[in-house]
Amino acid sequence: MSERLSSPSLDAHELRRYHRHLILPEVGMAGQRRLKGARVLIVGAGGLGSPAALYLAAAGVGTLGLVDFDVVEVTNLQRQILHGSAAVGRPKLESAAARLADLNPHVAVIRHDTRLSRDNALELIGGYEVVLDGADNFATRYLVNDACALLGRAVVHGSIFRFEGQASVFDAARGPCYRCLYREPPPPGMVPTCAEGGVLGVLPGVIGTLQAIEAIKLVLGIGEPLIGRLVVFDALATRFRELTLRKDPDCPLCGTHPTVRELQDYDAWCGGPAATETMHEDVTVTELAAARARGDELVLLDVREPFELEIARLDGAVHVPMRLLPERLGELERTRPLVILCHHGNRSRVALEYLRGQGFTNLHNLKGGIDAWSLEVDPAVPRY
Numbered sequence: 001m002s003e004r005l006s007s008p009s010l011d012a013h014e015l016r017r018y019h020r021h022l023i024l025p026e027v028g029m030a031g032q033r034r035l036k037g038a039r040v041l042i043v044g045a046g047g048l049g050s051p052a053a054l055y056l057a058a059a060g061v062g063t064l065g066l067v068d069f070d071v072v073e074v075t076n077l078q079r080q081i082l083h084g085s086a087a088v089g090r091p092k093l094e095s096a097a098a099r100l101a102d103l104n105p106h107v108a109v110i111r112h113d114t115r116l117s118r119d120n121a122l123e124l125i126g127g128y129e130v131v132l133d134g135a136d137n138f139a140t141r142y143l144v145n146d147a148c149a150l151l152g153r154a155v156v157h158g159s160i161f162r163f164e165g166q167a168s169v170f171d172a173a174r175g176p177c178y179r180c181l182y183r184e185p186p187p188p189g190m191v192p193t194c195a196e197g198g199v200l201g202v203l204p205g206v207i208g209t210l211q212a213i214e215a216i217k218l219v220l221g222i223g224e225p226l227i228g229r230l231v232v233f234d235a236l237a238t239r240f241r242e243l244t245l246r247k248d249p250d251c252p253l254c255g256t257h258p259t260v261r262e263l264q265d266y267d268a269w270c271g272g273p274a275a276t277e278t279m280h281e282d283v284t285v286t287e288l289a290a291a292r293a294r295g296d297e298l299v300l301l302d303v304r305e306p307f308e309l310e311i312a313r314l315d316g317a318v319h320v321p322m323r324l325l326p327e328r329l330g331e332l333e334r335t336r337p338l339v340i341l342c343h344h345g346n347r348s349r350v351a352l353e354y355l356r357g358q359g360f361t362n363l364h365n366l367k368g369g370i371d372a373w374s375l376e377v378d379p380a381v382p383r384y
């Protein structure tokens with residue numbers, strides 16, 4: 001009751017704006033004021049974060065924190081509806097804040113232009129009451145889960161891949177956590193990312209919206225939160241399934257004898273982006289082979305001519321002949337690690353310098369090109 005009294009009041013504009021909430025007995029004036037006083041953190045202003053942030057702002061959550069350090073890429077626009085074409089090349093937080101301010105000027109958007117890490121997660125998350133995880137990688141997912149459990153916060157989980165998505169609420173005080181479900185991340189490289197495997201653009205709209213609903217229910221304390229339940233949505237079949245999740249008494253984080261009492265080095269543990277972040281500009285074929293085997297997130301850009309590809313090629317490489325780079329720049333992501341290859345490593349060096357001049361920031365040159373790959377890594381790739 002004292003919390004309700006301390007919730008901020010609504011002005012005349014807000015009373016009109018939130019009319020359809022105010023007439024819901026489950027929300028009403030007290031609930032709307034509670035929403036206005038709420039602080040929700042959204043990790044990632046991407047596919048899941050986009051619909052979640054839009055709906056939470058529209059609903060009147062008073063303070064929305066957004067964590068993201070990415071720049072809008074043209075490939076994001078197929079699903080990340082916070083951002084428009086004019087924002088390509090600009091920070092996601094910038095376009096997100098502008099869109100949300102236009103949608104609802106009564107919401108304070110706090111931009112955390114940083115990568116969530118073991119060094120900042122506890123302090124950052126500690127400033128919010130509910131966390132919505134819209135991350136697209138295991139390292140961040142475990143980091144958010146662990147930090148929330150250690151801080152006693154609930155995390156609204158969501159994940160998507162191809163045509164399937166899932167959502168749950170992990171609140172270690174009231175039910176299982178993510179580690180009760182998956183104690184450890186899959187071996188690096190075992191699970192392809194959406195960048196590799198694709199994702200239906202509308203799918204994060206369904207899952208991110210479910211996450212927004214759960215966040216609002218948690219703030220208002222209404223309904224049945226998704227605690228102890230995992231909802232799995234199959235877009236091709238248009239079917240929702242529900243799995244019951246139980247708290248694992250042996251969970252290393254929230255079990256009866258926890259071994260995880262502080263945040264870990266998630267990048268090393270999950271085989272996350274750390275390896276490619278520390279990669280030198282010149283990469284040897286053996287380093288590239290190791291990075292690919294680990295499943296490191298990188299894009300291989302082959303700048304050779306089509307006839308050369310007919311002779312020898314590497315699986316998964318994006319092909320843009322050197323001479324067409326200027327007109328096809330929009331197909332490449334500016335911040336993802338890009339390893340450029342050609343026949344012997346000379347054209348790729350020129351391509352790297354060109355891309356650097358175009359504002360690309362994570363560029364690597366494959367020393368010795370595909371010829372070195374044939375000689376040192378895979379003799380099945382023909383030499384020419």
Ligand SMILES: [Zn+2]
Pocket residue numbers: 172176177178179180181248251252253254255
């Ligand atoms: Zn657990």
